[in-house]
Amino acid sequence: REERITLAHGAGGKATQTLVEAVFLEAFRNPVLEPLDDAAALEIGLSRVAVTTDSFVVTPLFFPGGDIGHLAVNGTVNDLAVSGARPLYLTAGFILEEGFPVADLMRIVTSMREAADAAGVHVVTGDTKVVQRGKGDGCYVNTSGIGVVEHAWRLGAHHVRPGDAVIVSGPIGDHGITIMLARGDLGIESDLESDTAPLHDLVAALLEVAPGVRMMRDATRGGVATVLNELARAAEVSVVLEEDAIPVRPEVRGAAELLGIDPLYVACEGRFVAVVEEAQAGQAVEALRAHPLGAQAAVIGRVGEAPAGLVLLKTAFGGTRICDVLVGDPLPRIC
Amino acid sequence: REERITLAHGAGGKATQTLVEAVFLEAFRNPVLEPLDDAAALEIGLSRVAVTTDSFVVTPLFFPGGDIGHLAVNGTVNDLAVSGARPLYLTAGFILEEGFPVADLMRIVTSMREAADAAGVHVVTGDTKVVQRGKGDGCYVNTSGIGVVEHAWRLGAHHVRPGDAVIVSGPIGDHGITIMLARGDLGIESDLESDTAPLHDLVAALLEVAPGVRMMRDATRGGVATVLNELARAAEVSVVLEEDAIPVRPEVRGAAELLGIDPLYVACEGRFVAVVEEAQAGQAVEALRAHPLGAQAAVIGRVGEAPAGLVLLKTAFGGTRICDVLVGDPLPRIC
Ligand SMILES: Nc1ncnc2c1ncn2[C@@H]1O[C@H](COP(=O)(O)OP(=O)(O)OP(=O)(O)O)[C@@H](O)[C@H]1O
Ligand SMILES: Nc1ncnc2c1ncn2[C@@H]1O[C@H](COP(=O)(O)OP(=O)(O)OP(=O)(O)O)[C@@H](O)[C@H]1O
Ligand SMILES: [Mg+2]
Numbered sequence: 313r314e315e316r317i318t319l320a321h322g323a324g325g326k327a328t329q330t331l332v333e334a335v336f337l338e339a340f341r342n343p344v345l346e347p348l349d350d351a352a353a354l355e356i357g358l359s360r361v362a363v364t365t366d367s368f369v370v371t372p373l374f375f376p377g378g379d380i381g382h383l384a385v386n387g388t389v390n391d392l393a394v395s396g397a398r399p400l401y402l403t404a405g406f407i408l409e410e411g412f413p414v415a416d417l418m419r420i421v422t423s424m425r426e427a428a429d430a431a432g433v434h435v436v437t438g439d440t441k442v443v444q445r446g447k448g449d450g451c452y453v454n455t456s457g458i459g460v461v462e463h464a465w466r467l468g469a470h471h472v473r474p475g476d477a478v479i480v481s482g483p484i485g486d487h488g489i490t491i492m493l494a495r496g497d498l499g500i501e502s503d504l505e506s507d508t509a510p511l512h513d514l515v516a517a518l519l520e521v522a523p524g525v526r527m528m529r530d531a532t533r534g535g536v537a538t539v540l541n542e543l544a545r546a547a548e549v550s551v552v553l554e555e556d557a558i559p560v561r562p563e564v565r566g567a568a569e570l571l572g573i574d575p576l577y578v579a580c581e582g583r584f585v586a587v588v589e590e591a592q593a594g595q596a597v598e599a600l601r602a603h604p605l606g607a608q609a610a611v612i613g614r615v616g617e618a619p620a621g622l623v624l625l626k627t628a629f630g631g632t633r634i635c636d637v638l639v640g641d642p643l644p645r646i647c
Numbered sequence: 648r649e650e651r652i653t654l655a656h657g658a659g660g661k662a663t664q665t666l667v668e669a670v671f672l673e674a675f676r677n678p679v680l681e682p683l684d685d686a687a688a689l690e691i692g693l694s695r696v697a698v699t700t701d702s703f704v705v706t707p708l709f710f711p712g713g714d715i716g717h718l719a720v721n722g723t724v725n726d727l728a729v730s731g732a733r734p735l736y737l738t739a740g741f742i743l744e745e746g747f748p749v750a751d752l753m754r755i756v757t758s759m760r761e762a763a764d765a766a767g768v769h770v771v772t773g774d775t776k777v778v779q780r781g782k783g784d785g786c787y788v789n790t791s792g793i794g795v796v797e798h799a800w801r802l803g804a805h806h807v808r809p810g811d812a813v814i815v816s817g818p819i820g821d822h823g824i825t826i827m828l829a830r831g832d833l834g835i836e837s838d839l840e841s842d843t844a845p846l847h848d849l850v851a852a853l854l855e856v857a858p859g860v861r862m863m864r865d866a867t868r869g870g871v872a873t874v875l876n877e878l879a880r881a882a883e884v885s886v887v888l889e890e891d892a893i894p895v896r897p898e899v900r901g902a903a904e905l906l907g908i909d910p911l912y913v914a915c916e917g918r919f920v921a922v923v924e925e926a927q928a929g930q931a932v933e934a935l936r937a938h939p940l941g942a943q944a945a946v947i948g949r950v951g952e953a954p955a956g957l958v959l960l961k962t963a964f965g966g967t968r969i970c971d972v973l974v975g976d977p978l979p980r981i982c
């Protein structure tokens with residue numbers, strides 16, 4: 313076991329998983345936390361309530377298509393939405409660095425308000441701490457979210473069956489690549505924008521036509537490949553992807569190639585993966601495509617029986633390769 | 648208005664209040680956030696639910712009597728408890744600095760677990776982000792908390808009436824002074840320990856004998872003086888304190904004098920202020936004193952009519968001075 317925290321522990325891949333399981337789950341273990349889902353499922357009185365939390369440390373704070381404020385609201389809304397919950401309330405915790413411009417803070421807060429309005433949620437409580445110059449990086453935001461689960465959806469990796477279709481709600485990798493380009497290190501100009509968006513409405517549209525949805529996850533840190541690896545492991549199934557079917561914008565493909573990273577591992581902030589009963593795959597994709605946030609939704613693969621625990625990619629050239637979990641952190645601090 | 652964030656914006660006093668009202672409340676405004684109470688009061692289904700959040704940036708991370716993990720659990724438990732809620736669930740968000748020792752993280756997480764067990768709450772969801780070396784300070788923790796309000800308490804500044812007794816649950820300032828001493832800058836050796844503790848049980852003991860409790864607040868950043876100033880302003884009353892009656896340990900008084908700060912402004916992490924109907928003040932103090940966490944509880948003053956909005960301190964020498972809100976940040980990063 314490593315002795316010190318590395319950037320990889322924050323990347324959402326193998327190192328994060330190990331840390332979460334060996335340190336956090338080990339200490340906090342209880343049946344609600346144990347599934348390690350996007351949101352915790354609680355019962356309060358007669359209500360089924362979903363709760364989730366995320367901290368945001370993205371750099372730069374402002375980028376094409378959004379900013380840390382949008383991300384913080386949408387990210388938490390999305391963890392609730394893919395859990396089958398209707399997002400209701402948010403908390404907002406700020407860690408500000410001494411010297412941070414109040415005007416920047418106001419931009420961030422205004423964009424949180426806009427994102428909250430768009431998602432129909434309210435920020436009901438918050439907290440503000442300040443650290444000395446050099447002990448932060450401008451502004452970190454934590455949002456926790458609370459939603460209600462109004463339907464008896466049976467969602468989760470354990471509902472997934474061989475034969476199910478694997479769907480992605482839109483082109484992948486836009487967010488992560490946008491952040492890398494915004495840092496200016498690649499020296500590429502592009503019109504690419506982050507896909508940051510609230511997914512509650514798109515998810516509702518999907519669930520309405522396809523009650524056979526088995527599970528959903530938003531494809532944030534670690535990207536689609538990481539989500540599917542966690543699924544394959546948890547459900548003890550295989551996932552076979554068709555490379556040709558995966559929607560990737562040409563600009564994303566190009567920049568990812570320069571960065572030496574597969575778009576399948578690049579974070580989205582407005583896309584989710586859904587596993588759907590095969591018979592409902594067609595209507596599911598149709599419903600997603602009918603929504604502005606799902607215009608390029610597609611079936612990208614199938615769940616199989618063996619090799620259990622693995623994600624395989626059938627390449628455009630007819631080959632097959634293993635698409636393993638993310639190791640290291642090729643794109644630090646993208647959310 | 649200031650153009651940049653200063654440490655005072657994180658101190659819990661005047662600058663924090665201004666920032667919260669002018670920036671955060673202004674943008675997020677809604678009836679649940681508006682009272683700016685310790686916890687937000689929600690209705691979910693038929694249940695009354697309290698929600699709160701705090702980020703913790705204390706330095707050093709480990710100190711006599713506790714550590715950032717204890718603080719993070721107890722702080723959030725206490726904001727729920729003083730809101731009349733029974734604490735149930737916590738979220739845990741970590742922002743770790745690259746290079747942070749995993750052994751230190753395990754100590755923090757273990758102590759969170761111990762504190763959670765002591766308070767009867769469960770960590771049900773979490774998040775882990777890592778920032779580059781030099782962009783954090785080891786470990787920041789955010790905890791959000793959810794509790795249920797099972798009784799129809801009528802708590803809040805607007806229930807406070809002239810004549811009510813002002814009670815503090817124990818000696819003040821231990822936490823803030825312990826942190827200052829732990830930094831070693833004062834070169835004082837002392838046995839002083841942080842008062843960090845979960846208050847839910849003590850609060851329950853109080854409410855059981857004194858249903859005439861009007862309001863409670865935990866006296867964290869800004870200390871007892873800041874809590875009472877907020878009360879005086881919100882309820883449009885005066886508060887008159889008897890200096891002699893305020894429990895302060897000699898070590899705290901001594902160190903505070905060296906630091907040039909009044910213990911009334913020093914943060915506690917295991918004390919609360921309660922305003923209680925005069926007729927029940929005696930039994931309230933008695934109930935508090937019967938509990939290990941309230942052994943030195945005392946009536947420290949009275950609510951009056953005028954001058955509305957002000958806190959006055961009657962000194963040991965028979966004088967009276969205004970005890971205004973905290974300006975500046977004499978003790979940065981104590982929680
Ligand atoms: N510090 C922690 N303590 C307890 N549980 C944690 C912690 N960090 C992560 N988890 C749990 O691990 C699981 C995965 O967390 P993760 O943050 O990767 O999910 P996510 O929020 O969906 O992704 P992202 O943070 O990229 O948006 C969740 O169930 C989460 O509750
Ligand atoms: N960034 C923010 N956004 C929205 N509301 C905020 C923000 N910061 C503080 N608030 C609100 O202002 C009020 C006071 O917050 P504060 O953090 O001082 O209270 P506290 O948690 O009781 O104190 P402490 O943080 O010292 O424990 C609370 O109602 C809180 O919800
Ligand atoms: Mg997620």
Ligand SMILES: [Mg+2]
Binds near residue numbers: 366387388391532
């Ligand atoms: Mg998330």
Ligand SMILES: [Mg+2]
Binds near residue numbers: 438439440700
């Ligand atoms: Mg707070």
Ligand SMILES: [Mg+2]
Binds near residue numbers: 685725864865867
């Ligand atoms: Mg409080």
Ligand SMILES: [Mg+2]
Binds near residue numbers: 701722723726867
């Ligand atoms: Mg608090």
Ligand SMILES: [Mg+2]
Binds near residue numbers: 366367774775
């Ligand atoms: Mg997360």
